[in-house]
Amino acid sequence: MSLLGLLGDDGERLARAGERAQSSPEEVRSFDDVTLRAPIPVPPTVRDFYAFEEHVRTARKRRGLEMDPDWYELPVFYFSNPYCVVGPDVDVAIAPGATEMDYELE
Structure with a gap:
């Protein structure tokens, strides 16, 4: 998932991603397990x-x-x-x- 993929609508995709992270914390990755890139x-x-x-x-x-x-x-x-x-x-x-x-x- 990219930040750009979460933008561009009325905020619905970003809200859903936040809700998913809160409801399924086991799916949230640790900073040690990911490579941060430029936001856009x-x-x-x-x-x-x-x-x-x-x-x-x-x-x-x-x-x-x-x-x-x-x-x-x-x-x-x-x-x-x-x-x-x-x-x-x-x-x-x-x-x-x-x-x-x-x-x-x-």
């Missing part, structure tokens, strides 16, 4: 929002800028690559010759 391996789109006020304020202050009032009105985001989504414990390759890497945990 190749999502249709990934948008990373610039949403943490303190982070935005600190970054702007370091550049000598005040907080922009528009930030509170307009949701600023950028598109990320949906083909780069990985699950836990997966090795992440870096580009040949790279000496540094910015790794985002969302």
Whole structure:
């Protein structure tokens, strides 16, 4: 079963899966017996929002800028690559010759 298989309806499949887990605990797997993967391996789109006020304020202050009032009105985001989504414990390759890497945990 995948998370994607539980989504996409009005929540009925997810509710049934939860009910089944509660009524048949012997069918619930231990974390030691499974391999966790990315919740949605190749999502249709990934948008990373610039949403943490303190982070935005600190970054702007370091550049000598005040907080922009528009930030509170307009949701600023950028598109990320949906083909780069990985699950836990997966090795992440870096580009040949790279000496540094910015790794985002969302």
